[in-house]
Amino acid sequence: MHSYARLASIGLAAAALVAATTSIADAADPVKYVNLGDSYSAGSGVLPLSSGINPLCAQSTKNWAHDVAATKGYQLTDVSCGGAQTKDFYAGQYPGMAPQLDAVAADTDVVTLTMGGNDNNTFISAILACGSAGIATAGQGNPCTKLYGDTFTKAINEKTYPALVKGLQAIKAKAPAAKVVISGYPWITPAKGGCFPQLPIASGDVPYLRNLQATLNSAVSRAAGATGSTYVDLSAASAGHDACQAPGVRWVEPLLFTTQFVPVHPNALGEQGMANAALAQAGL
CATH class of the missing domain: 1.20.5 (Single alpha-helices involved in coiled-coils or other helix-helix interfaces)
Structure with missing residues (x-):
C-alpha cells in the first residue's frame, strides 16, 4: 500500500x-495577433494616434483591435491604415511602407480586419456624390439614386467581392492555423429619414446609401464564407447608432458638426462596439 x-x-x-x-x-x-485593414479598422479620426505608424494612416490607439488585445491580453501587431484597399495587402500603401501581408506569419494566431469599403472608392465616391447631389436639392428627393442607379452596387459585386476573396485566401496561405476575422461596417445612415445637413444626403437617397452599405457587408460576409474566415455582423449591434444619432449614442460621426477630425468614420464608442461584437461573435 x-x-x-x-x-x-x-x-x-x-x-x-x-x-x-x-x-x-x-x-x-x-497569442500573436495581427490587425490589418482600412480606416474603420485603424480607427482613423480617434485620438490619440499610434506612434511609429505613418501619420497618414491616422491609426488610433483606441481602435477595435487595441480594444480586443487589451481585453484578451494578446500581443498585437497593428498595420491597419486609413484609405487602405485590398491592393495594399500586396504592395506598400505609401512610400517606405511594407505590404500589409508582411505582418502576417506562419505563427500568427489571430488576424482581424475591415476591408473593401475603399475598393473602387465605394464609400468616398458614394458619400461625396450623394452629398453633392443632396446639397444641390436642399435635401429633397432622390437625386443620387437617379444619377448613379446600380453603379456602386455593381462595382462591389463584380470587383470588390473577388478582391476580398483573394485577400482572405492570401492571409490564410501565410497563416494557415490562424483565426481570421473580418468585420462588416457599422451603419452610417438610418434606414430612412436622414439628418440633413449634418449628413447632407437627400431624404430619398438615405435608403439608397443604406442598401449600398448592405450590399458591401453582404460581399464581405460572402467572402468570409468562401474562405473559411469568420464574419462579424454589425447589422444588429450598430442599429440605432448611425451618424444621425446624438453624440454619446452614435458610433459613426456625420459629415458636418463632427466631434473628430475624420468624418463619416467610427468614433471611440463605435470602435469599442466593433470590438465587443467581435469578442461576442468570433470566439476570440
Whole structure:
C-alpha cells in the first residue's frame, strides 16, 4: 500500500510540474495577433494616434483591435491604415511602407480586419456624390439614386467581392492555423429619414446609401464564407447608432458638426462596439 501511495504522490507531483510548466510556457508565448485593414479598422479620426505608424494612416490607439488585445491580453501587431484597399495587402500603401501581408506569419494566431469599403472608392465616391447631389436639392428627393442607379452596387459585386476573396485566401496561405476575422461596417445612415445637413444626403437617397452599405457587408460576409474566415455582423449591434444619432449614442460621426477630425468614420464608442461584437461573435 505504501508503494502505491508513493506512486500516487509522485504522479501528483509530476502533474503539478507539467501544469506549472504549461502555465509558464503560456505566459511566455502570448497569442500573436495581427490587425490589418482600412480606416474603420485603424480607427482613423480617434485620438490619440499610434506612434511609429505613418501619420497618414491616422491609426488610433483606441481602435477595435487595441480594444480586443487589451481585453484578451494578446500581443498585437497593428498595420491597419486609413484609405487602405485590398491592393495594399500586396504592395506598400505609401512610400517606405511594407505590404500589409508582411505582418502576417506562419505563427500568427489571430488576424482581424475591415476591408473593401475603399475598393473602387465605394464609400468616398458614394458619400461625396450623394452629398453633392443632396446639397444641390436642399435635401429633397432622390437625386443620387437617379444619377448613379446600380453603379456602386455593381462595382462591389463584380470587383470588390473577388478582391476580398483573394485577400482572405492570401492571409490564410501565410497563416494557415490562424483565426481570421473580418468585420462588416457599422451603419452610417438610418434606414430612412436622414439628418440633413449634418449628413447632407437627400431624404430619398438615405435608403439608397443604406442598401449600398448592405450590399458591401453582404460581399464581405460572402467572402468570409468562401474562405473559411469568420464574419462579424454589425447589422444588429450598430442599429440605432448611425451618424444621425446624438453624440454619446452614435458610433459613426456625420459629415458636418463632427466631434473628430475624420468624418463619416467610427468614433471611440463605435470602435469599442466593433470590438465587443467581435469578442461576442468570433470566439476570440
